[in-house]
Amino acid sequence: MALDEITRRAIEWDCTRLINQYTLLNDAADWEAVAALYAEDGQMARPSAPDKPVIGRDAILAAFLARPARAARHVVSNVVVDVISETEATAKSIILLYQGSANPDGGLPIRDPSGPLIGTYTDRLCKTAEGWRFAERIGGLDFAP
Template sequence: MTPDERRAIEADVTRLIHAYTWANDDADWHACAALYTKDALFRRPSGGDPVRGRDAILEGFLARPARAQRHTIANVLVDVVDENTARARSVIVLYMGNSVGDGGLPVQDAKSPLIGTFTDLVVRTDEGWRFAERIGSLDFRP
């Protein structure tokens, strides 16, 4: 693999992580789930049992109560394993709150922000780069 090919994979995986973040903040759960492989493993940073499979991941997203949220992803580090596999780590900061009835800015939740880490296994598929594993954890208690 050439250095240019490695950098291209790093950029593609970083873009996947950012696309997921924007879809999540837009509450576009179908777009979020589509970024996983059909048999992916996902665990939210807030914990709970891991969820296996794109359909189950989508079901979990659809079951979430509505909230105002904004994720910030930082310190993305991609390690290319081979031309079809990469591992990535990133820091996540989640600001959340409740929408207000008058259409104004949401009120920030007292538990916000939450700070955690995602550890990802990413694979190249016919659909493009997708999460095969996305394991979240919190770095500080709320």
């Protein structure tokens, strides 16, 4: 059965919001909330390690908690969601990552002089009892660092 236009657009918006929420929570280092955006059996592969997926919400949380502290700002753009059904969608988006380190004077973090990393996320999204979640989020870099 084909989805009506209103339902399709609502799913596109819900999935786009999930992608944006992920970005904000990631920059806030709210790792428990980031991990909760994955399905229980979800998979994540960072843009810097696309061939090394982390599988399962608990393992994803552990991977984020193990990461050294850093200052980061992600900019997400060109989000395109393709709705497959009322419970499945795919998405692609472009990501820019600005990184930095703590300022010894206590002010704003100092931006990494090597410039931003530019990459792509390819997502499989699923609707769960908790709402839309990442079934799979695979990152990749588009330019060498």
